[in-house]
Amino acid sequence: LLPSGCRSVLTVACEQTEVLLFDPVSSKHIKTLVEAHEDCVNNIRFLDNRLFATCSDDTTIALWDLRKLNTKVCSLHGHASWVKNIEYDTNTRLLVTSGFDGNVITWDTNRFTEDGCPHKKFFHTRYLMRMRLTPDCSKMLISTSSGYLLILHDLDLTQSLEVGTYRTLRSRRTTLNADGSRTPGAPRHGNDSSKARPQASHREGASPRNSLEVLTPEVPGERDRGNCITSLQLHPKGWATLLRCSSNTDDQEWTCVYEFQEGAPPVRAVSPRRSLRLTHYIEEANVGRGYIKELCFSPDGRLVCSPFGYGVRLLAFDGRCGELADRPATETERLREVRSVYSHSDVVLTTKFSPTHCQLASGCLSGQVSLYQPRF
Template sequence: MENFTRNSAMGLSAAYLRNRELGMTPKIGSSDRFMKGLYTSFRPCNYWDHNESLQNASPGGIFNLEFSPDGSLLVAACEKRSLMIFDPLSRQLLKTVDNAHYDCVNCVRFLDSRVFATCSDDTTVALWDARNLKSRIRTLTGHSNWVKNIEFSQSDGLLVTSGFDGAIYTWDINSYSEGSFLYNRVFHTNGLMRTRLNPDASKMIMCTTGGYLILIHNLDLRTLAQDLDGFKPNMYRLMQLSQTTIPVAASFTHLFSKKRKKNRIEFLTDFPEGDDAEVVSSLQVHPQGWCALSRNISNDENSEWTCVHDIQDLEDNVSDEEMTPEQSGGEESDTETEPPAVQAPTSSEMASFVIGLNSRARVVSNSTGTVGGGRFPRRFLRRQNAFRGFRAQVPSNQRGEFRVATTDVWEALVAIREARARRERRTEAPEADNDSRFRIVRMQSGIEGVRPREPGFITSIVVGTRVPQQRSEGEEPVAESPPINDNFEEGTSRYNNRSFYIVSRPNRTGHRIRVPKNHKIHRNVSRLTHYIQESNVGKGFIKELCFSADGRLICSPFGYGVRLLAFSEECSELSSCVPKEGPIKLHEIGAKACHTNLVVSTKFSPRHCLLVSGCLTGRIVWHQPVL
């Protein structure tokens, strides 16, 4: 069968080339058939291994592979601090740069046919000239953690770097002072993994550990820092997940507006069924800038997925002014019958507000009173590293409406929702969840989504605050708290000397409580077009995917080998096979096990029909069509 396929591919290739030589107009579909025959005939044809060359020390894992723009050089970034330069056609090792960095080298990016940049876990970026590798041209310092990504904007002449410190820097390599290049920190977010630019540098795509991608349209690197000053993507994503207006985050909803002429924000949050994406570790952009290719690890770390998201500009069918209150309020609309308003416990009569499923905050009542009862046990975990710096804004006079802009209270509400959802899951399937602790799984970049509640869900209510009374020596303390009975679950959030009481009560009607929508929460658009599940091996290692030069083919690390994927069975271009009804599965063209260890990097040549792959033992394999 393999010989028959190979002979068919040879026949198609010969006919295609003959018609092309004669200047005949190609028939419809002939290009797709030719490319399919070419790509299905890819085979491992050669390899380089340090074990067979006593002159070279072990490079460790091959973390990144990069071709020069003209395809004449191949540079490998190695785990053990070295660089290796190959002739990709003769497969010969031309030069090894030992101790290129003080830690493992993560990424290589060519600025032109000779000059390239490298970044490392030593927090630095280095510039090199391929014609003289005895020393680096310049060292760029500014990052405070591992640098994982390098991009270059030809139009601006700016080098763009990002790292695990969450910062994105731009470096003007054409203007530098006596000490170093001029650079600017243009953006920062916790949990940043990778940053990419599309071919014309009009868009920036970022992937995060929060299970979503950030897309910036109409990119202007010169003004990006000013335009996004103060914007915290993780805080805004938290607001979207909880559907609870957080004023400090809602004030940045205008960044998502279609009316923005530059640096417009969009979140890509849709993933295939069964993929509860959390860490999106690898990211590539289509050669034509049509889509973004990413690889993510699910929340339970039991599956990995490759996903393709459309990143082109969409037609604006609904303007910002035409959005209805339900549309502007969030991802869900309140269409259910509104039940009578739920009153706070009358014995408390303290400042209260109601939190529903699609909730906003408002004051229900405000007066003083004395109630008896015991203290509330602390029932939630505070996330130590997420969304710091926002404290409660509580007026000293305790009168009128107060605005909650503190993560302590909001995270308490989210934690209660999560705990409630976990209790419901345990009720339905006790064996499915034995962990009774609160679990906030995205420590720096969001929270686990809570599924919609069925009739009989529990409504969370913040019933008031309490300030300890000054008392004389020997006086017994008086506990001031709302009365609690068997139908309530309680929790507290303490800020300075003020306690926020949070109780839950059953709502047997099954209807959500309608609360005024004071702020808009942007709705994310479905962008997923293709997906496929990957082999879940080599946990902790980032697997770098790649596109072919024409964008028809995707190469994905697959265990000890590689897998070739296409958008259709005929290896058509994405523009001719866009799915009409929802995302579809990628088509597997072929898979080959050709390494002795886990494959972590792949790259197509920009000029030749050539693919290279690298693994953790330092082996580099060349793949070519065998006709």
């Protein structure tokens, strides 16, 4: 469920091949794209205020124009499995998609025709779950079902990456107990002398662009068990990443905020690298097992909205809904619950703030869409 970059359209991706369009101000239903795809629709991304893309479990991506919704602009074929994520690089004007085939593919939408558009495989990794670009499109983050978080630094989407063509950076794990305290001997985050730093591989001829950092972000309560990073979002100012993690035994779910931190500079003179520091976390309701719950930041980055059972929770970094950057870089803290709203008849799977209105939307497993606005 994604509000568009357009001021007047709310688009909804549905399980049964449909895409719904609403007026977010009046809540009126505008149109239903009945057979947008041949299988579940997973994600929607606007490229500008009229052109948007949808992706599906039918392995395709479709381009649509708001001015002519009776037919697709074109269908894009290239993935071999369910397509789960769409991003758009505003610098190169390339559409970027990822799927359960492990591939990240770039599409040159400047040259599309009715038969599709030029595309190439940019990156591949096993167990890929979600892929995101930072707001300035300088980094790509990829989460995996095996608990790894991959970061491609100094991103250049015009280069296709094959194994061995990128510099690899690897970070140590930070271990937290279920109550948020550190395990004895685990790295601390409070100062530069004790902060976990990435270790760079020194390979001759390695390009400074598209350097790969492999992280295993530790989740509270998951010290001795693996976890799956199911949802991945980025702070609107590029300060942090928001993860929804579940244990491999499916008996715990956590929402965690990791702030980008400066890492150790590599030997060669290239751009600075960044690793992550866990700043906030909270345990989730752990209902609707097997379904991915998509959470989100507010447009100003002060609030997190999280699916919570049959409702949503608004979470903040402190009691005053302050900026993440205003928090002292000391101990990891629990997220503060600001408000919970239970308005659905089934498990909530997705939430999204409007980029233009003081409004929040949520969607549940049975297909109900709810819109929320503050009372003044």
